Amino acid sequence: MKVDVLIIGAGAAGLMCAITAGQRGRDVLVVDHANKVGKKILMSGGGRCNFTNLGVTPGCYLSANPHFAKSALARYTPWDFIAMVEKHRIAYHEKELGQLFCDESSKLIVRMLMDECAQAGVRVEANCGVDRVRKTDEGFSVHTARGEVHAQSLVVATGGLSIPSMGATGLGYELARQFGHNVLPTRAGLAPLTLSGKHQERYEDLAGVALPMVEARVGKRSFRAGMLFTHRGISGPAILQISSYWQPGDDLRIDLLPDMDAGAWLQAQRGSRPAAELKNVLADALPRRLAQRLCELWFDSRPMRQYREAELAAIGGQLHDWPIVASGTEGYRTAEVTLGGVDTDGLSSSTMQSKLTPGLFFIGEVVDVTGWLGGYNFQWAWASGHAAGEVV
Numbered sequence: 001m002k003v004d005v006l007i008i009g010a011g012a013a014g015l016m017c018a019i020t021a022g023q024r025g026r027d028v029l030v031v032d033h034a035n036k037v038g039k040k041i042l043m044s045g046g047g048r049c050n051f052t053n054l055g056v057t058p059g060c061y062l063s064a065n066p067h068f069a070k071s072a073l074a075r076y077t078p079w080d081f082i083a084m085v086e087k088h089r090i091a092y093h094e095k096e097l098g099q100l101f102c103d104e105s106s107k108l109i110v111r112m113l114m115d116e117c118a119q120a121g122v123r124v125e126a127n128c129g130v131d132r133v134r135k136t137d138e139g140f141s142v143h144t145a146r147g148e149v150h151a152q153s154l155v156v157a158t159g160g161l162s163i164p165s166m167g168a169t170g171l172g173y174e175l176a177r178q179f180g181h182n183v184l185p186t187r188a189g190l191a192p193l194t195l196s197g198k199h200q201e202r203y204e205d206l207a208g209v210a211l212p213m214v215e216a217r218v219g220k221r222s223f224r225a226g227m228l229f230t231h232r233g234i235s236g237p238a239i240l241q242i243s244s245y246w247q248p249g250d251d252l253r254i255d256l257l258p259d260m261d262a263g264a265w266l267q268a269q270r271g272s273r274p275a276a277e278l279k280n281v282l283a284d285a286l287p288r289r290l291a292q293r294l295c296e297l298w299f300d301s302r303p304m305r306q307y308r309e310a311e312l313a314a315i316g317g318q319l320h321d322w323p324i325v326a327s328g329t330e331g332y333r334t335a336e337v338t339l340g341g342v343d344t345d346g347l348s349s350s351t352m353q354s355k356l357t358p359g360l361f362f363i364g365e366v367v368d369v370t371g372w373l374g375g376y377n378f379q380w381a382w383a384s385g386h387a388a389g390e391v392v
């Protein structure tokens with residue numbers, strides 16, 4: 001079979017690239033080894049797909065080259081995707097911090113993309129694995145489960161390694177290496193952190209305890225959002241965000257009360273409730289079980305009148321700068337994204353085309369561009385897919 005464009009991977013980036021290229025009149029085939037297309041879209045955002053973020057800027061992405069994402073993001077903005085969502089009359093809402101979710105189901109986003117593909121004359125084949133790619137004089141020859149496909153342009157949109165049970169494979173990285181590209185080391189991002197040994201024992205029975213707002217910090221990077229204790233460690237949006245910046249051995253600090261001056265608050269409590277025990281006072285600002293545990297581990301718990309001013313100031317300081325020793329992340333099994341990947345040095349930032357092999361493109365998560373939690377990763381998938389789709 002001969003086509004103009006073969007796209008490997010019918011996920012967010014691959015389908016957007018297919019739509020853009022199909023609308024230009026290109027003959028496009030998308031193949032995916034999974035039994036259903038857009039599986040990650042379906043499971044995203046708790047089934048409601050956080051499809052973009054109104055606050056997207058290049059600074060919301062991790063990459064060895066922080067400038068790489070600028071061009072594609074500028075040329076396909078959240079508003080471009082919102083226009084498509086509105087054209088298909090999909091109801092959506094802003095949850096928080098510019099995060100846009102479907103009101104009903106992420107199935108509607110997959111249906112929208114498939115309808116757009118059909119209108120643009122794009123063929124999409126699920127259950128169609130790929131096992132060999134060769135460069136030919138005319139382009140590429142790709143051995144698929146449906147036979148040999150000859151294509152002028154080949155787009156690799158195979159995503160990252162997270163959630164292998166959803167169809168993630170390392171094919172994209174293998175193809176990159178096959179064509180001489182550098183692949184930067186990959187690791188799980190937006191993943192819960194694990195604790196081990198005594199650090200785990202201290203907190204494991206707090207599993208299920210949630211804090212609505214903390215500030216998690218690694219070096220100069222910090223995120224304010226919720227946090228949750230799990231059986232294995234800590235999770236919640238603030239932890240998922242900081243996990244992308246944390247590496248084993250890094251110092252992780254949590255401000256447990258980022259919206260108040262804890263020292264001053266404790267002094268005031270000592271004045272107004274001198275007989276109250278510290279653990280009960282802290283339980284007004286923190287979950288009770290955590291307040292109790294912090295007292296057992298660090299502060300001891302006496303009536304407030306027995307604490308000197310300097311002691312309360314020190315306790316306040318510790319609440320704003322609580323060290324937690326993580327041992328790792330939960331890994332690809334639960335990670336939302338894969339950090340690292342195809343080195344952007346080998347790609348054009350305006351088209352995603354290989355600088356080494358004309359006609360070869362890498363888009364979406366397989367590339368070393370990883371967004372924060374909150375719709376940023378889909379926006380990169382749409383934007384990079386669109387950038388390639390305009391030229392394939």
Ligand SMILES: Cc1cc2nc3c(=O)[nH]c(=O)nc-3n(C[C@H](O)[C@H](O)[C@H](O)COP(=O)(O)OP(=O)(O)OC[C@H]3O[C@@H](n4cnc5c(N)ncnc54)[C@H](O)[C@@H]3O)c2cc1C
Nearest residue numbers: 009011012013033044045050159167171364365375377378
């Ligand atoms: C649980 C979860 C929830 C998420 N929620 C959100 C969210 O709400 N908002 C957000 O912005 N991001 C979210 N993400 C991240 C987002 O899903 C990804 O960043 C995005 O899907 C990447 O798009 P992609 O097209 O590059 O890759 P994918 O969407 O992963 O698509 C890659 C496709 O390639 C196919 N493929 C892989 N290997 C092969 C092979 N060997 N042969 C053929 N086909 C292959 C796969 O089957 C898959 O269909 C979430 C991720 C997870 C895991």
